[in-house]
Amino acid sequence: PQDRVHLHGPSRDHDSRSPSDSISLPPSAFAAVPTLSVYRKSPRPCPNQALVDELAVLRSWRFLQHGTGAPESISYATAISAIIGAPKIDNVEQARKLHKVGPKLLIKIDEFLTTGKIAESEETRNSAKFKALDEMTSVYGVGQKTAVELYENGIRSLEQMRALDRWPIGFKYQEDMQIKMSRADCESVANFIRIQLDRVEPGAHTVLLGGYRRGKTHSSDIDLLCTYPHEEGKEKGILSRLLYRLLAKGLIPEDGVLWSSSFASHNVAPERASTRSFDSLDKAFVIFRHPANGITRKRDYFRRVDIIITAWSTFGSAVVGWTGSTQFERDLRQVAEKKGYKFEAGGLFDKQTGVRIPTLTEKDVFRALDIPWL
DNA sequence: CGGCATACG
């Protein structure tokens, strides 16, 4: 929704890759680019998209070599996030003003500004190892460690991986899951689920989050958050009922529940449910069969969908926690920690007492953490 | 030189 680009939600795309034009701002604006992603907007299209595209290759390479949580990776993720949130960079002096962009990154940026590209990025893109690891991690359930291990054992392609016969689910739906969804696709899938949820328990409020909410034109998965406004507790037990119904209708294939917090094949013991009564979030990661419509979809497509159920009292936290971006979430948790809170999608907590602060709306979260609403 | 988000199965 372009009319909300000034708000936190849709302008929160601090680590994405979106198409670009170029918008220049006065140099004075550079001093004002805030430290953390939670304190700055992230307009689309990104004015520095070409530069970001070059650096993103190096970031991916670091992810593949060290994992996403490694310092080598985080330094690039935070720097790129800063560049995404900055006005058009025309010279190194402007780049030097960006927080989290240090000497090493400046050399790369300088090279880009003078030559229009970064040699190391080009080499990386073309490297056989990069391509192999990148491809192998595209399989659901295969991360950096596994990919590196496979590579060390001589595995180089999806075909070789498939022959190993580990990750049966990953390969079964692999091709469809590579296909990005348009915003219309996301809305269509959401509507299928809404209809079934309404049969399970009417009155739910549902909203699409993730990349869709950040304004991305294409998404690789769908994040659908569901709650029952003003009816605390009504959401309890809804997720498993919904999953059973979707399975029964064939909208989720038999093997399509990849992960679920409340849907064990053997039923969850009741005492466990009460022990974890403060877990206000239920979630399921599924494969959704998006039925053909004969027009835009000639056949059924299998799509990755995350269904999240939240209590009404923590709806705001759930919205914030499931909108992203990844960098936004990291920065937000840092701010919370520094101010004596603990933030997670299931709620905002006082670090000392452990008491949960009610966060009915997204703004409640920002207000409590004293983060301006942009 | 320590820290870098956090939770869950």
Place this chain on the structure above:
DNA sequence: CGTA
């Protein structure tokens, strides 16, 4: 460890 992998995924969100």
Place this chain on the structure above:
DNA sequence: GCCG
């Protein structure tokens, strides 16, 4: 890799 960058910051405090």
